[in-house]
Amino acid sequence: MPLKSNDYTKTERIHGGIYNMSPGGFDHAIVNSNIYQTVSSRLKGSLCLVFMENLNLLFENDDYLVPDILVLCDRKQITSKGYRGVPRFIVETLSPGTAKRDRDEKKEMYRAKGVEEYWIVDPRSKSVEIYYLEDGQYILQDSLMLEEDKTDEHYNAETEISLRAFPNVTMRLGEMFENTL
Numbered sequence: 001m002p003l004k005s006n007d008y009t010k011t012e013r014i015h016g017g018i019y020n021m022s023p024g025g026f027d028h029a030i031v032n033s034n035i036y037q038t039v040s041s042r043l044k045g046s047l048c049l050v051f052m053e054n055l056n057l058l059f060e061n062d063d064y065l066v067p068d069i070l071v072l073c074d075r076k077q078i079t080s081k082g083y084r085g086v087p088r089f090i091v092e093t094l095s096p097g098t099a100k101r102d103r104d105e106k107k108e109m110y111r112a113k114g115v116e117e118y119w120i121v122d123p124r125s126k127s128v129e130i131y132y133l134e135d136g137q138y139i140l141q142d143s144l145m146l147e148e149d150k151t152d153e154h155y156n157a158e159t160e161i162s163l164r165a166f167p168n169v170t171m172r173l174g175e176m177f178e179n180t181l
Contacts, residue, residue, distance in 0.1 A: 004153070005064075006012075007120070010053075010066065010123075011171060012063075012064060012066055013062065013063045013064050014061065014062075014063055014065070014101070014105050014106070015087065015091060016061075016062075016063070016103070019101070021053075021066060021098070022095050022096075022165070023095070023117075024048065024086050024093060024095040024123075025179065026180075027123035027155075027180045027181055028068075028093050028094075028095055028123055030123070030178075030179050031093050031121055031166050031176060031177060031180060032052055032068050032069060032093050033052070034175060034177070034178055035069050035091055035093075035171070035174055035176060036050060036052040036069055036122070038087075038169070038171040038175065038176075039069065039071065039163070039169055039171075042166070042168060042169040042170075043071065043166065043169060044121070046073075047075070048071055048073040048088065049069045049070065049071070049072055049075065050069065050070070050071050050093065051069070051071075051072070052068065052069055053066060053067075053068055054066070054085075055070060055072075055082055056081060056082030057070060057082060057083055057087065057113075058079070058081060058082045058083060058113075059109065059113065061140060061177070062136045063108055063109070064081075064082060064111075065109060067087070067091065067092060068092050068093045069089070069090065069091035069093075070087045070089070070090050070091075071084070071087055071088045071089040071090075071163075071165075071166075072085060072087050072088065073088055074086075081176050082100070086113055086114045086115060087113075087115050088115075088116060088117070088121075088166075089115070089116070089117045089118075089119075089163055089164075089165060089166075089167045090110055090115050090118050090119070091115070091118075091120075091121055091143055092096065092106060092118075092119070092120055092121070092123045093121045093122075093158055094109075094120065094121065094123070094124070099122075102120060107131075108127050109121070109140065110135065111136075111137065111138050114133065114149045115133065115163045116132065116133045116165060117130070117131070117133070117165060118130075118131045118133075118138060119130055120132070120137035121176070123177070123180055125145060126145060126146035126177045126180065127143065127144060127146065128142075128143070128144050128173070130141045130142040130144075130161070131143075131164075132164055136177045141164075142157065144159065144173055145178050146162070146173050146174060146176075148174060156173055157172065157173055157174030158172055158173075158174065158179040159173045160172055161173060161174065161176070162165075169170045
């Protein structure tokens with residue numbers, strides 16, 4: 001149900017309705033921090049900037065979203081209200097209260113804006129879905145669920161994931177979920 005914009009300090013506007021960004025909890029924060037630290041350290045010194053939960057992504061119809069992780073490279077599109085350009089990479093880390101919105105409305109808004117790579121990360125199942133924009137549609141490139149037990153035939157904690165636009169930005173699947181409960 002849409003809220004009034006002054007009900008919470010962190011909100012998003014989707015199709016004209018104001019929505020609370022529900023608190024994600026410990027694992028949500030840890031996963032975001034792990035991804036942010038990895039991406040920002042590997043993009044240090046580049047023209048691109050990395051943001052974590054603190055920059056409004058602005059849309060033409062006055063809607064705005066606040067992605068968990070966002071990489072932008074066109075600094076001329078930054079305004080006092082947020083970012084008007086097209087991010088190169090976005091991560092949404094699922095919370096029980098926002099998972100459906102992250103998978104549906106927000107994914108569609110990112111697609112329509114032209115975001116070339118979108119990750120949906122689920123700290124509960126320790127999984128990541130990686131979508132690439134191809135011919136105007138999101139295509140599921142990879143879906144990985146962490147298996148940390150080295151004796152399991154599906155062990156994959158050492159599997160490296162790289163960002164499509166930034167192949168030098170890599171992280172291990174286990175590194176993404178390190179220190180989660």
